[in-house]
Amino acid sequence: MSDIRNELVKAAINRAITSIDFNIYDDIHKIHEFKKQIILADKSLTSDEKTYAIKDLNKTYDKNKIKYNSGTKRVCENCNKECLATLYCEYCVQNYLKANFSNWTSGNNDIDNLIQKCQIETLKPDTIIEWIPYNNLQNIEYLTK
Structure with missing residues (x-):
């Protein structure tokens, strides 16, 4: 290309x-x-x-x-549910995220619940809210102390 x-x-x-x-x-x-x-x-x-x-x-x-819940649905080849998206299956994305809820925690139930709520309501796989543990961050630049 x-x-x-x-x-x-x-x-x-x-x-x-x-x-x-x-x-x-x-x-x-x-x-x-x-x-x-x-x-x-x-x-x-x-x-x-x-x-x-x-x-x-x-x-x-x-x-x-x-x-808008509008359009021709297709049957997902992975989960066999009818989905609207053509580039991915919204149900597979949500199910994947739900299955991984127990694999992470921020240490704060309110934050965990908010992130999980956002993940369940996600409309696109490239806009998923995720918790990133502090020790996974690199090149942290502190703006204030």
Whole structure:
């Protein structure tokens, strides 16, 4: 894959978003397809950049399908549940996190409960809140004492 010009890709995605006529594209599925077509027609992007932008749009689309409980469901090949996301299974992500609840603790029940609540409600596997033990941190820079 060639070098991706991130600023140009972001600008193209923003142009696609600001071009949406919500009177015509009135649901998340129509909006997603419209944004994809705008990206594919963008002559300023290389083929690799278009692919990169579409992947980014698909991540947002998966999150929105789960958030609004809208879209065609598929059967997950791992857990056999019907899920909305196409890039992952929201149930497998949540079940994985639940299964690991007993493998970590912050030492504070309130913090543990908050982190677990956030994990159960997660919509995307790349935005998971996790506890990182202090001894796992590296190159700590103290800003105050």
